[in-house]
Amino acid sequence: MQRAQNILKSTFGYENFRHHQADIITALIDGNDVLTLMPTGGGKSICYQIPALIRAGCGIVISPLIALMQDQVDAMTQLGIRAAFLNSTLSPSAQRDIEAQLLAGELDLLYLAPERLLNSATLSLLDRTEIALFAIDEAHCVSQWGHDFRKEYQQLCMLHERFPAVPRIALTATADARTRSEIIEQLALDHASLFVNSFDRPNIHYAISESGNSREELWRFIEENHPDDAGIIYCQTRKSVDTISQWLNTKGRTALPYHAGLGQESRQENQQRFLREDGLIIVATIAFGMGIDKPDVRFVAHMNLPKNIEAYYQETGRAGRDGKPADAWMSYGLRDVVGLRLFTENSDAEEKFKRVMHQKTDAMLGLCELTSCRRIALLTYFGETTNQPCGNCDNCMNPPQTWDATIATQKALSCVYRTGERYGAQYVIDVLTGKSSERIERSSHDKLSTFDIGHEHTAIEWRGIFRQLIAHGYLATDAEGYGVLKLTQKAWPLLKKSETPQTVMLRGLHKAKVKKKKLSAAVSDLSSQDQQLFEALRALRARLAKEQNVPPYVIFPDKTLTEMAVVKPASEGQFLDISGVGQGKLARYGEVFLNEISSSTR
Missing domain, CATH: 3.40.50.300 (P-loop containing nucleotide triphosphate hydrolases)
Known part of the structure; x- marks a missing residue:
């Protein structure tokens, strides 16, 4: 040893x-x-x-x-x-x-x-x-x-x-x-x-929200927190990858697509550019990312619900490998929930496999619907117990509001029942909010007792309620591929007069004003003079990487450059004391980096 x-x-x-x-x-x-x-x-x-x-x-x-x-x-x-x-x-x-x-x-x-x-x-x-x-x-x-x-x-x-x-x-x-x-x-x-080892990644800030206009929310998140940083954005479909990457480019960010529909050469070129250039965003399906060693990815964003917690943890883990602050941001909706369950049901897999996959989807939904610390739930899933809230997830930093949704739940379940458990969420919401249509009138559902009994909530709010009721197991979707809502055994006590009154508490429908997070750039804590030196060292690293056709981080990661900018080593011995510098790197780069530090600090 x-x-x-x-x-x-x-x-x-x-x-x-x-x-x-x-x-x-x-x-x-x-x-x-x-x-x-x-x-x-x-x-x-x-x-x-x-x-x-x-x-x-x-x-x-x-x-x-x-x-x-x-x-x-x-x-x-x-x-x-x-x-x-x-x-x-x-x-x-x-x-x-x-x-x-x-x-x-x-x-x-x-x-x-x-x-x-x-x-x-x-x-x-x-x-x-x-x-x-x-x-x-x-x-x-x-x-x-x-x-x-x-x-x-x-x-x-x-x-x-x-x-x-x-x-x-x-x-x-x-x-x-x-x-x-x-x-x-x-x-x-x-x-x-x-x-x-501990599964905890304390430098990653986890944030999960119900999608409204998820594309605009994504841009607000990037603009406020990572205007110049490298990041990965995961989408469910190839079409979404192409659309969002093109849209980000119109916004002034260099965003590259990555999915199986692109040719091998295009995928390889985009991956290499992401690894070798600073501040690029890669927009990808889950086909991208395994084995990516880029240390300075400052954020990973999900535009859809991952199929299980393992996938979510693996993908978010590609942010902040250098130990510096990073973000795991996700926006999801009811369509994601229905889509994942239908995909599993329509597969040729054995019933045992399908049951396990449903359990994993439910666990992922449970993480999304939490009102408590997300990190505690993540660690618990992997068998690691802690009771100490992390203070670095959205629920810890901005505790979500909860409300007594018992009556709303009863209205929703009753409407699903009275429409015959034959329709998807949007149709049931139209009945609840009293929205007349030829289809509703043809079915005489405008004559139901549940027609327009939910006008106290908007259609968007009802979508949030239905999403949570699916997550909490009061409703399930059909296995035939149409997204039809069905009552579960858990729903019936709420519809019948039960000896033991039940209360349903749901996550608040109205988003609290989120405190703007501090930028998590790798050099955010440097003085202006040290930051200038850091940028000079980064430019030198970029030039050397281009000459050798290798990613910049294999020469030195940002963490090492940051330490150089603060310590300002003036000799080979001091340079060797910098974390990430060994004898090989000293021999290869010591002279040129020491010269840059010397000339930049005169």
């Missing part, structure tokens, strides 16, 4: 291990299997990179996305680590060169997609190679209950059978108890050491 400590400082530029890194590294060096759950940005990669440098042979890293392997290898090369990847983007001669380096013991790390690893030619190559360890990244992909299921991951159990003496580490940032059990079962990790 002394050698591991030396590598941590000399190669990676950090003084101390975090979380369970030291214990995980010890277990791998000793040849033991490991399963670790660590939040995004928590330093998972170091857990296998350092043992791969210490143990004899090459570390084989199984990564699900070939699109990011180049950036991962670039980052390792910047640190002086001998790394390479094998995938379909390489020419046959380049592949042969890398295979020769592997067999000659000239590589520290080799990145492979699971599909490439399972190829018989690759397995034959590995049979002739000294292997330090196998690192199975994004291990939640093995679970059919998860949000990124990849069937190839389930075949990786063969590593245990074919290479029994090689230690394996499975890593993920998101796995509830069910997914965790499946990872252990599918990868034959029954005897692995388990390390579960």
Whole structure:
């Protein structure tokens, strides 16, 4: 471990291990299997990179996305680590060169997609190679209950059978108890050491709201909190991605689309621009993001309801990897709720799978409808208990109003019942608010006792009420695909005279005035003089990154530049004391950055 400590400082530029890194590294060096759950940005990669440098042979890293392997290898090369990847983007001669380096013991790390690893030619190559360890990244992909299921991951159990003496580490940032059990079962990790770190990301501010004009709300959020920052916006459909990215560009922000409908070349180019340029926004479907290591993403926005909490946590975790303030903002509506449930019901999955998916959707809705601390609920979902409100979510900063909605609920449920449980929310709302139409008159629903009994609320307010009643389980949507509302068993006591009176408390319909949050730019706490130096260092970093065709953050992240701007190192020794500066970075960049600091502070 002394050698591991030396590598941590000399190669990676950090003084101390975090979380369970030291214990995980010890277990791998000793040849033991490991399963670790660590939040995004928590330093998972170091857990296998350092043992791969210490143990004899090459570390084989199984990564699900070939699109990011180049950036991962670039980052390792910047640190002086001998790394390479094998995938379909390489020419046959380049592949042969890398295979020769592997067999000659000239590589520290080799990145492979699971599909490439399972190829018989690759397995034959590995049979002739000294292997330090196998690192199975994004291990939640093995679970059919998860949000990124990849069937190839389930075949990786063969590593245990074919290479029994090689230690394996499975890593993920998101796995509830069910997914965790499946990872252990599918990868034959029954005897692995388990390390579960806190799932808390205290630097992320969580905010979730009912959508009104979600596009305008999104712009207000970006303009007030992140006018120049990099961010990710998730949309449910390709059409929404294209529309919102184009609209943001008309607003003066550079926004790039990313979805499966774009050609491979366009997706790759947009992803690379996002990684390499400052202040860009990527608008994407959930196809984007796994393995993204960009540390200075200051916000992640969701324009629709994610299908489960694991997906939400994984996607929001791409914000603030550098530990600085970041935002997770979401706007959703009733259509999202109905759409997710219909998608599950109409799938060819087994009934057990559908029930689990419904439970996960309900848990996601429960998080949205909370009136208490969102962070407590998030951590509880992943099996971590805390009773201390975080003070850094919308509910903590602006406690939502609640109201006694018992009578409104009874009116809503009664109207669903009297219209025959055959209509969607909008039709029922039209009846409740007394809105006449040919369809309503043809059905004689304008003669019902529930016609116009809900005029005290607007149609928008009723939509909010119905959304919450679905979330709280008083109403369900049909399985046929039409969004028809049905009463549940939970609804009947409210419609009948019950011996035990029930009260329904719902989240307030009228939004409280939200306090404007302080800008969370990475340099918001710097003095004007230090900020000028930071910008000069960032410009230098951008020039060097462009010359090398690598993302700026693989040279130095903003956090390191910020420390340079404050400390203003004047010697190589002082420069080496900056967090994130190791011997390799000192040799490569020390002189040019020290010169910039010297000239900018004269």
